[in-house]
Amino acid sequence: MVSIKDVAQVAGVSVSTVSHVINETRFVAPLTKQRVIEAIKNLGFQPSMMARALKVKRTNIIGMLVSSSSNPFFADVVRGVEEGCYQHNFSLILCNSGHQPDRQLANLTTLLQRRIDALLVMTTKTDPALYDQLSKLGKLPKAILDSAPHPNACTLQDDSVLGGRIATKHLIDRGLTKIGCLMGPDDHPRSIERLQGFKTAMEAAHLPINENWLAAGMLTASGGYEAMKQILALETRPDAIFAFNDLMAMGAYRAVQEQGLSIPQDMSIVGYDDVEYASYMSPALTTIKQPSFELGLSAAETLISHLEEKTEMPPVVQLVPELIMRNSVKH
Structure with missing residues (x-):
């Protein structure tokens, strides 16, 4: 040797x-x-x-905690982080907690033992125990992606209030006035913001908001399917749905089609994220493109710039969503 x-x-x-x-x-x-x-x-x-x-006194290793790497949106963010690390000769250690708080804290301990230079956190729900641990990490550079902000970390996210407004306004501009939502968990920060954007657009158009048409569920295909079934069981139904992510929209498709209804003739649907399979759904899904790859890339570059060039970590980095029009909304 x-x-x-x-x-x-x-x-x-x-x-x-x-x-x-x-x-x-x-x-x-x-x-x-x-x-x-x-x-x-x-x-x-x-x-x-x-x-x-x-x-x-540097390992050139960035640690990343995610709650689920199976979500296509999360996978695309991770791909952006990996690209940013590769471009700057950094390594990435990825830990998936599988939505288990205890495992999440154990993963954090493992990453710290590996002497990581910086930490990225992306979770679907804010765990107080994890955020308490983040406060104890001193000067370790930290970035939070698409989750609740942390006072000692840079938060990177899309403007979900704007995204919610864009999605709802698109439905209204197509002449649809009876609009419901498939929402994520009540404590999910992006879900809260998308609902705020929805309500702002409805109020601006002087349209009533029917609380019965606002169904919450997990931000998964099964969550969207169950939430959509709740709405379809009502005597009075909406004619359009804003699903808070594309996975929920996919579940909604199944629920609608099981009822013998047609998309978009009987039910228009707008999703959020623009994951890869959205354009392959039948009909192709109109959605709000959240720049997921760019979110991950920006997170890696922000941390690495801070480590190598001593640049200040901004408290918030916000990316702008955009409407991707396909065939799931009725003219």
């Missing part, structure tokens, strides 16, 4: 010089540095990442 002493011998320099080149801890003359780099390359030397971390 090739050692740092072998590199020093081939390059004709001291071991400490090789160490300074690898760890970038001291200026080394360009010609000397080039000899060391060529020796490393020719010998196939692999520096110990842990040894380097101890010298420079």
